[in-house]
Amino acid sequence: MPPKRTRKLEVFTEGEPTRRASPRNKRPLTEDARDALPPAKRAALGDKTKAANSRESSFRDGEGPQKGKRTVVKKGGKKGDENSEATRATRAEKKEVKKEETAEEESVAESQAEQAKEKEEYPKEELVDENGIEQPEETEVTTLDKKPKSTPIDQLRQVQEALKLAGISASHLDLTNPQAFAKLISSRDAWTPALLTFICRQPGLTTLDLSMPAPSPGSFSVPSCSPDLLLKPFFSFSISTSLTTLSFRNRYLTTSSISLLRMIPALVSLDLTATSITNHALYHLTVHTSLSLLNLNNNPSITDDVRPVFSALPSLRSLYLRGTSFTTPALRRLVTEDLPKGCRLLSIPAPTIEALNSRGERYCMEIPQGEGYLEDPAVVGNQGVEVLRRNLELHKRCNKDIQTSGTKVELAGRLRGVLEKRRGDEGILAVLGRET
Numbered sequence: 001m002p003p004k005r006t007r008k009l010e011v012f013t014e015g016e017p018t019r020r021a022s023p024r025n026k027r028p029l030t031e032d033a034r035d036a037l038p039p040a041k042r043a044a045l046g047d048k049t050k051a052a053n054s055r056e057s058s059f060r061d062g063e064g065p066q067k068g069k070r071t072v073v074k075k076g077g078k079k080g081d082e083n084s085e086a087t088r089a090t091r092a093e094k095k096e097v098k099k100e101e102t103a104e105e106e107s108v109a110e111s112q113a114e115q116a117k118e119k120e121e122y123p124k125e126e127l128v129d130e131n132g133i134e135q136p137e138e139t140e141v142t143t144l145d146k147k148p149k150s151t152p153i154d155q156l157r158q159v160q161e162a163l164k165l166a167g168i169s170a171s172h173l174d175l176t177n178p179q180a181f182a183k184l185i186s187s188r189d190a191w192t193p194a195l196l197t198f199i200c201r202q203p204g205l206t207t208l209d210l211s212m213p214a215p216s217p218g219s220f221s222v223p224s225c226s227p228d229l230l231l232k233p234f235f236s237f238s239i240s241t242s243l244t245t246l247s248f249r250n251r252y253l254t255t256s257s258i259s260l261l262r263m264i265p266a267l268v269s270l271d272l273t274a275t276s277i278t279n280h281a282l283y284h285l286t287v288h289t290s291l292s293l294l295n296l297n298n299n300p301s302i303t304d305d306v307r308p309v310f311s312a313l314p315s316l317r318s319l320y321l322r323g324t325s326f327t328t329p330a331l332r333r334l335v336t337e338d339l340p341k342g343c344r345l346l347s348i349p350a351p352t353i354e355a356l357n358s359r360g361e362r363y364c365m366e367i368p369q370g371e372g373y374l375e376d377p378a379v380v381g382n383q384g385v386e387v388l389r390r391n392l393e394l395h396k397r398c399n400k401d402i403q404t405s406g407t408k409v410e411l412a413g414r415l416r417g418v419l420e421k422r423r424g425d426e427g428i429l430a431v432l433g434r435e436t
Contacts, residue, residue, distance in 0.1 A: 247271040268292050277301065285313070292318065377415075
């Protein structure tokens with residue numbers, strides 16, 4: 001059944017009449033709201049607000065008109081005079097504002113007319129450089145909200161100033177061989193955003209070295225500009241498509257600066273040695289499916305959590321991890337689960353090297369063939385107690401900490417752990433190119 005309809009009952013008191021929500025019965029403005037209004041409107045509404053507040057207070061105190069009575073306010077008098085004076089002041093202010101706006105428009109029109117006359121009287125002069133090549137005219141931007149765009153002349157001046165500061169003469173500016181010019185700038189460690197923008201647009205550039213000299217022990221090198229500002233030219237569609245090799249050795253980089261390399265289409269080799277990058281920065285490299293060499297040496301912020309990045313690089317063939325925070329268990333899983341087929345570890349952390357050199361003290365390296373001895377950890381769960389105990393006794397000869405007593409589940413867990421470590425270490429050595 002549908003619900004019963006109910007009717008609302010309105011109860012009216014004998015005193016104050018009901019006040020409905022209508023435009024005439026709006027609450028008066030408060031003092032804070034009145035102060036926030038413009039001066040003209042505040043002057044016009046000043047007396048009205050005071051009168052409304054006084055009437056409202058009189059109703060609260062019971063001094064207002066009684067029910068059924070009607071009050072009539074006659075026009076004129078003191079109240080009418082005050083309202084008329086406020087209206088006149090508002091009109092006068094509006095007229096003054098309109099006059100000022102008209103004067104500004106007239107001044108702008110006059111300046112534009114004068115500029116047009118000057119262009120007609122004085123034609124444009126052709127800008128010619130020392131070699132007789134016409135240069136585009138420099139334009140000025142009159143808007144205040146937009147920054148002036150740099151013209152080719154400004155860019156050329158910035159390149160010349162950077163070369164002058166680096167002590168390189170303009171005769172070395174050989175555009176037919178951008179590789180030699182880039183090598184010269186790298187040898188002087190004089191890279192600037194203007195020089196990098198100029199070099200990245202050259203079509204014959206294949207290798208770019210932005211490395212810095214290694215600091216001496218106990219000191220650090222301060223870059224001339226921020227890495228984000230320096231690498232900003234890489235984030236452009238005009239970058240050379242032939243650039244395949246980049247090196248940032250010993251140069252401080254951030255996560256945002258690594259993200260600027262996404263626009264390089266055919267990056268093959270990337271050297272990030274001692275750049276202080278973190279795991280988050282490496283996730284920006286997953287777009288470079290053609291990357292085959294990645295050097296991450298001496299970056300202690302690289303941890304085990306970066307393993308998924310390597311599985312997303314199908315062309316990776318050489319990986320350097322010396323000086324990172326990779327643990328030995330993570331490296332065992334890396335070589336067995338994440339690394340692409342054919343990839344080699346050309347350097348590994350020092351703790352892993354020590355663990356590989358002492359592996360003969362943790363388990364038996366040479367397991368006899370047959371006689372119930374196991375090498376595959378996957379078949380441990382199908383063996384009996386006697387076979388499990390016999391295998392553990394074999395490894396206990398090398399490591400006295402291995403226990404051979406317990407239930408079948410405990411024995412199987414211990415043997416499986418020993419065999420998984422042995423297989424992981426063999427996988428690391430195989431990727432390093434060494435025989436077990």
